[in-house]
Amino acid sequence: MRFGLIMSEVGNGLRRNISMVVSVILVTFISLTFVGAAILLQFQIGQMKGYWNDRAQVSVYMCTDSSTAGQCNLVEATKSQKAEVEAQLKSPALAGLIKSVTFENHDQVYKNYKTYFKDTTGADFITPAFLSETFSINLKDPSKADVIRESVASLAGVEQVVDQRKYLDPIFAALNAASLTAVSIAVLMLVAAVLLIATTIRLSAFSRRRELGIMRLVGASNRFIQTPFILEGVIAALIGSVLASLAVVSIVRFFVQGYLGTQSLDTPFIGLSEAYIVVPILLVVGAVLAAASASFAISRYLKV
Template structure:
């Protein structure tokens, strides 16, 4: 009997405040979509870090005519210097750090340059002798870049030691900022959702003040009186969370899996299955926010 009463009160409250409940659903949907988007950004960043850091290479650029480093004081790298550098890289001393070593000649560097800058007007003005030879070193552990840098930065014949992580970290830094911005917007929208839920519950309680007064007189408990109002907000917020989850899954399924993954096959993207991790989090977050907001509103404005 009590359950039937609570359900009837919830239905009555939703019908009376249908426009406000719809507003709660929409605002919750938008705010939790931003929360989920921030979560997806972070999942994508972690996925790309794990993928690209495993493929990070350290590049040892060898001396050319115009090199200004002290290790290039004798001029362009000699055959003996090149052989010594390669032998050192492949020695037992660096075996725990170095996975593979690949040599790139000036002609190969020019071919790569022309592929990379095929549409640039300067491509025809660059010659092979202007580009350095290099050793591209794949590491066992990308975090051990400093070992190679310290050992070879002053090695005769080595002009510079470059780590791709510097470039990748800049990209990930911008992506992290995008995630923070999305989370900040989500915070603002969530605050708006909390205020709207509180207003909706307050109006619903005010419109039914006669019923609540009668319930108090007949001895109804505080929980029985407050529960229908709380559940109205929770139901609206959960519907908004479900819609947000569906929108995020759809974006992942059709935009990430269907378009980005095919357009950029060399990039590690998150899958739509990973998005499902966020679904229970969003639903729980929506329910908790709505429940707490409703409860605090009722304690302040509804004396039972």
């Protein structure tokens, strides 16, 4: 009987404040969708970092007869100089850090250049001799790239040593900025949702002030009085959380896997397993915030 009475009060409260309840649902839905998107973006960034860091190489560019950088002076790197670089890479100090080393001569570098830059203006004027012969090094631990650079950069015939991870840093920085933006918007929306839930509960309590007065006179405890109001906020927020969860799953299913997954992009994408991790987080966050804000609001009202 007690449970039935509480749920009856909850139903009456939701019906009386239907417009405010819809507002709570929408604000919760939007804010938690941003929260879910931010979490998914962090999953995606982590997956991309792991994938590309494992594939990022350290490139040792040898001198050409047109380069002046590094140890170059308009003189092509000699066979002995290239052999010295190779020997250094195979030395005990570096061999343990290196997974594999590939050497590309002028013709091989030119072939790759034509493949990737065939539509670039002026590509036809580039000759094989203009492009540096290259040692491409895959490391066991990409963070040790500085050790390779310091050991090889000063050798004769070396133009420059480039850690390809530096090209990835701006991309990851942009993705992190987007993630922080989503989190910031989500926090603002969550604050708005908390305030809206608190306002809804106070209005609901005000509209039932006569009933609350009677309940107090007959000896109802504050917990018994507060429970229907807290449940109203939790139910509204949970509906918004469920909608946000469906939106997150739909984003992954139809946009990430359905659209991006068909674009032949050489990068891994998150899947539904990551989305299913986010779903319970959204449900818990929605319920806890609603319960806390509703409890605070009705407690303040009953003390007035």
